Amino acid sequence: DGGITQSPKYLFRKEGQNVTLSCEQNLNHDAMYWYRQDPGQGLRLIYYSQIVNDFQKGDIAEGYSVSREKKESFPLTVTSAQKNPTAFYLCASSMGTGGIGGQFFGPGTRLTVL
Amino acid sequence: AQSVTQLDSQVPVFEEAPVELRCNYSSSVSVYLFWYVQYPNQGLQLLLKYLSGSTLVESINGFEAEFNKSQTSFHLRKPSVHISDTAEYFCAVSDVRSGGSNYKLTFGKGTLLTVNP
Numbered sequence: 001d002g003g004i005t006q007s008p009k010y011l012f013r014k015e016g017q018n019v020t021l022s023c024e025q026n027l028n029h030d031a032m033y034w035y036r037q038d039p040g041q042g043l044r045l046i047y048y049s050q051i052v053n054d055f056q057k058g059d060i061a062e063g064y065s066v067s068r069e070k071k072e073s074f075p076l077t078v079t080s081a082q083k084n085p086t087a088f089y090l091c092a093s094s095m096g097t098g099g100i101g102g103q104f105f106g107p108g109t110r111l112t113v114l
Numbered sequence: 115a116q117s118v119t120q121l122d123s124q125v126p127v128f129e130e131a132p133v134e135l136r137c138n139y140s141s142s143v144s145v146y147l148f149w150y151v152q153y154p155n156q157g158l159q160l161l162l163k164y165l166s167g168s169t170l171v172e173s174i175n176g177f178e179a180e181f182n183k184s185q186t187s188f189h190l191r192k193p194s195v196h197i198s199d200t201a202e203y204f205c206a207v208s209d210v211r212s213g214g215s216n217y218k219l220t221f222g223k224g225t226l227l228t229v230n231p
Contacts, residue, residue: 004157040123042204042223043158090157102148103219105157 002027004106006091011111013078013085021076021109023091030095032074033103036060037088046089049074078111086113116141116207120222128230129197135190135225137179137205144210147188148219149179152202161203164188175199200229 004025013019025032031050035043045058049068063082068074074093078085088110092103121136139145146165150158162173169181179190188205205222 006157040223043221045218048218092158102160102163104160105150107157108155110155 004091004093004104006089006106006109008109009107011109012114013111014114016080018077018079019085019111021078021089021091021111023074023076023106025072025074025091025093025104025106027093027095027104028071029093029104030071031093032068033092033094034058034064034066034074034076035090035092037090037108043090046076085111087111116145116209116220118205118207118220118222120203120205120225122225123223124226124228126228126230127195130194132193133191133195133199133227135203135205135227137188137190137222139186139188139205139207141186141207141209146208146210147179147181148206148208149173149177149188149190150204150206150221152204152224154201158204161190195227195229197229197231199227202226 007022033048034046037043044060046064047055047058047066049055052071055066055068065077088108090108091106094103095101117140119138127133148163149161151161152158162171164171164181172178177192179188181188202224204224206219208219
């Protein structure tokens with residue numbers, strides 16, 4: 001079955017530690033995205049990538065970093081510089097222009113900073 | 115820049131009652147419109163979308179939404195809801211850019227639909 005996988009589902013980290021969230025897709029989609037979801041705030045775009053080896057900052061990129069070395073993978077690192085990292089993180093992908101087909105989402109990773 | 119306003123943060127209804135979840139958007143260009151549904155602790159699932167053509171679009175599970183350009187709205191409706199429809203619903207917009215990618219979705223803050231027995 002084609003889809004997007006995110007791991008782990010739940011993640012706990014201590015303050016001051018970097019942590020990497022995994023996102024893999026086997027839909028052969030060109031574009032991938034990372035969103036952060038907080039209660040009552042909807043989804044906010046962190047980073048997106050339209051092709052391999054290229055990515056752009058979204059609306060709230062500070063304290064996060066990404067890489068796109070392979071078409072199917074788009075890991076997100078939450079660094080110690082992110083002041084309030086506890087949130088639900090969602091990865092998505094789309095075939096080229098996301099506006100027509102919409103974006104397809106993974107199941108999410110819930111990050112809690114202790 | 116685009117924006118999306120979902121007018122109700124929570125909508126409680128009884129089973130088998132009709133429901134309308136409201137969505138208004140603002141954009142200086144033509145748009146594509148989407149409704150997504152999110153069940154607890156899960157990702158978002160695309161419910162339906164408007165790209166062009168008929169202004170009334172339907173999903174496979176009985177929801178429908180109507181694009182109203184003059185009122186810049188894309189309200190989601192269902193004539194009779196089930197307990198299983200309890201979820202959070204997000205409206206999203208993407209602008210139609212000619213000659214380039216239109217990758218970015220702008221989301222509303224969501225409406226929590228709670229269906230009570």
